[in-house]
Amino acid sequence: MEFKVKYFKDYVPFHVDDCHHPIELNPKECPKVESEAAEVRRALANPIDTPRLCEIVKPGEKIVIVASDVTRPSPSWVILPCVLEELGKAGVKDEDVTVVFGLGSHRSQTEEEKKRLAGEEVYSRVKCIDSDPDNCEHMGTCKNGTSVDIFKPVAEADRIILTGNVEYHYFAGYSGGMKAIMPGVSSREAIQSNHKNMIRPGAYAGNLEGNPVREDIEEVYDFLPVDFIVNVALDDHKQVAFAAAGDRILAHREACKFLDSIYKIKIDKPADVVIVSTGGYPKDINLYQAQKSIDNAKHAVREGGIMVVAASCKEGYGSDVFGRWIQDYDTPDDRIKAIHEHFELGGHKSAALALVQKKCDIYLVTDMEDSLVTKANMTPFHDLQTAVDAALDKMGKDASVYVIPIGGSTLPME
Structure with a gap:
């Protein structure tokens, strides 16, 4: 052959x-969507187990949207404008919104990279900054000893919205969900402590149940409540094939379920x-x-x-x-x-x-x-x-x- x-x-x-x-x-064929933006808007209009985002936020609140950095394929330039539309429906002003690119332990980005990730319109409208693992606020400690140290502008925000794409991760099971916080906007010490769990049983791609890395990531919510997430799954051309919005766990799991239906091969x-x-x-x-x-x-x-x-x-x-x-x-x-x-x-x-x-x-x-x-x-x-x-x-x-x-x-x- x-x-x-x-x-x-x-x-x-x-x-x-x-x-x-x-x-x-081979992966299965991805179903076609009307457009990437239309799919994200569909998810925003039909959130899973939360009110719509425009019903959660209030004018005058300081809002942070966490987005992926340049090392990830998440199409933030598609997602962010749709999220800003939803915030606009609640009367939120651009000056109260900050986009934070979660670097984890990666290098800082150039302004050109930030502009490309956010899209020119969003970049010109709202503040777009990198997270800084050296500028974190300590918020507590997880059961296994992982320190919850969060980039201060995220820790001090009134509302936190997470965005990103869901794909298989070789020890966290999947990317997406609360992973935008840990390791996305965490300190190096916290990231290292969390990642140590990769050598424990259950830490492998496609597994969430009993995965010590994912459990540690999601426990961070107890110290830093997140209001809303928007996660997307991508096709082989890195285009949005599915979007899920709403609850940090349930919306994430819907995106994981979609990913499995296409890319997990028995x-x-x-x-x-x-x-x-x-x-x-x-x-x-x-x-x-x-x-x-x-x-x-x-x-x-x-x-x-x-x-x-x-x-x-x-x-x-x-x-x-x-x-x-x-x-x-x-x-x-x-x-x-x-x-x-x-x-x-x-x-x-x-x-x-x-x-x-x-x-x-x-x-x-x-x-x-x-x-x-x-x-x-x-x-x-x-x-x-x-x-x-x-x-x-x-x-x-x-x-x-x-x-x-x-x-x-x-x-x-x-």
Whole structure:
């Protein structure tokens, strides 16, 4: 059978002999919406378990809208104008509204990036600022010891509205909901404490029930009540396919449910060989980004199997801390042990990669130097067909095969 997957900005073909009965795992077709803005307005007009936003807010109140930063695909330029329309119906003035871009532990943004995210009209109407993890107010402590330290303009607001997109997250289960607060507008210490939970049972993509990371995130509400959320799920072209608004939990769960209906793919059992592409640029620009696809695809490969990953990684490891952890520790066991002993943001991704490597071998088809790939305990290849043939030769003529063309969005589950 012939296949082709995205590699950086091009498609690369390969074939798998019919005797392996390869199965391609693709997201389902997204239903069409009238327009992105119309879908967001529909959700705002029909909030889940809350009054409409225009019935919640009052003129003169200081209102903060938390939005995603430039590292996330959330289309804030679609969402924010619709939210401002709704606030306008309540008589809220622009000077009482602040858009806060939740940086988490990411870098500060340029004014041009803020303008692009908010859209020119919103950027010109209301104050748009980055969160600052060094300017936080301590509001309490979660049951597991996570400090609730919130960016002061958010902590001091009369009303808090959260926006963002919902996608699978490799240890929080899903993005969206209260994740806009923790880690979005939290201190580094708080983020680090929350993320430590990633090594506990239940912290994996697509899981909310008993997920210690998500439970910690949502407990923050007890210290910082949130009034309203607007979450969207995106199609493969990063366009809004579904929107949910209202209660911070119930609206978020509706968006998660929609995401599952499109991107969670049921499999009968894990395969001997899984061939996965991130979906190409920018998800394969470096190993730090490609790790998400590797983590999703781990659910489709059996213990002792082989994962063939097509990811250009032209920019190498992609994170100084991530790269340092790979260089400093020789084996997956070393990285897992180290993250238990001294958790570090950035290092946590090397530990997540190591957990996959405990399950299966990874053949990385890449533009990275062989020495960098080998140091990360993967086998380097520079031709996809060669890597596929090597995997099938090792696993034998009866090896079962899954092909995952869009690893960043597809979540295989038994």
